[in-house]
Amino acid sequence: MKYKQTNAAETAKTQNLSELIIDTDSIYETINIIAKRANQISVEIKDELNNKLEQFASYSDNLEEIFENREQIEISKYYEGLPKPALIAIKEFEEDKIYYRNPHKEKELEKENKPQKK
Numbered sequence: 001m002k003y004k005q006t007n008a009a010e011t012a013k014t015q016n017l018s019e020l021i022i023d024t025d026s027i028y029e030t031i032n033i034i035a036k037r038a039n040q041i042s043v044e045i046k047d048e049l050n051n052k053l054e055q056f057a058s059y060s061d062n063l064e065e066i067f068e069n070r071e072q073i074e075i076s077k078y079y080e081g082l083p084k085p086a087l088i089a090i091k092e093f094e095e096d097k098i099y100y101r102n103p104h105k106e107k108e109l110e111k112e113n114k115p116q117k118k
Contacts, residue, residue, distance in 0.1 A: 003045065008083040008091035015090065023096075030093070033100045038089040049079050 017027055024030045056072045092098050 003041070003082050003088060006083065006088055006091060008088045010081075010083050010087075012084075012087065020090075020093070024102075029102065033098060034086065034089045034093050037092060037098050038085040041085040041088050045079065045082065045085065049075070 020030050021027050024033070052075050053072065056069050089098070
C-alpha cells in the first residue's frame with residue numbers, strides 16, 4: 001500500500017472528539033476501531049520493510065565485513081519518514097475508509113425491528 005501518498009499528518013495533533021464519535025456514538029468504540037486499524041497498518045509496513053531489507057541480508061558470521069549499503073539506508077529513511085500508523089488510521093477513519101461493524105448493535109437492532117408474536 002502507498003502510505004506515503006496519504007494526506008495524514010506527520011505529527012500528532014489534537015483531535016475533536018465530537019467529530020470522531022459521530023458514527024459510533026462511543027469514544028471507546030471509535031478508539032478501538034482506530035487502534036485495530038493502526039495495528040493492521042503497522043504489520044503491513046513492517047512486513048513490507050522486512051521484505052525489502054531481506055535483499056541486503058548477509059548470512060556470514062564475520063563481524064569484520066559489516067558495510068554500509070546506500071540503498072539500504074535510503075529504504076530505512078523512507079520508512080522512518082512515513083506518518084505513524086495511528087495517524088494514518090485516524091485519517092482513514094475521518095474519511096470513512098475503514099469498514100467496521102458491531103455485532104452486538106446489529107443483534108439489538110434485529111430484536112427491536114422484529115415483530116413480536118402474540
